Amino acid sequence: MVFISLLIGVVGYHYFAELGWTDSLLNAxxxxxxxxxxxxxxxxxxxxxxxxxxxxxxxxxxTTVAVFLSPIAHRLLHVLHVDEEDLVDE
Numbered sequence: 182m183v184f185i186s187l188l189i190g191v192v193g194y195h196y197f198a199e200l201g202w203t204d205s206l207l208n209a210x211x212x213x214x215x216x217x218x219x220x221x222x223x224x225x226x227x228x229x230x231x232x233x234x235x236x237x238x239x240x241x242x243x244t245t246v247a248v249f250l251s252p253i254a255h256r257l258l259h260v261l262h263v264d265e266e267d268l269v270d271e
Contacts, residue, residue, distance in 0.1 A: 186213055186241045190234050198227035213238045 190209025194200050200208065200220060208218050212235055222228050 182241060182245055183213070186238065189237070193230045193234055194227075197230040198222055198224065209234070213241075215239075215242070 187206075187209055190213060191202070191205045194205035194208045195202060198205070198208070198220065204220055208220055208231075211217060211219055212231065215238070218231060222231055
């Protein structure tokens with residue numbers, strides 16, 4: 182998931198912002214980790230891509246965290262002996 186997200190960012194920055202491959206990788210990595218862009222974007226296409234890529238990166242990050250934490254949360258519910266009926270308010 183991280184590799185595909187990074188690849189989308191690198192290709193997008195290379196195409197829309199007309200950055201070199203190394204600068205595209207740097208910008209995509211920084212956006213994907215939540216640090217923010219490095220280079221100033223001058224074209225409207227680059228700015229639009231960066232906006233959508235930042236939103237996508239946030240969703241991808243939250244999804245990845247949820248996938249990693251869900252087994253831990255599931256196990257915690259078992260340890261605390263929480264039944265399904267306890268989770269639903271009637």
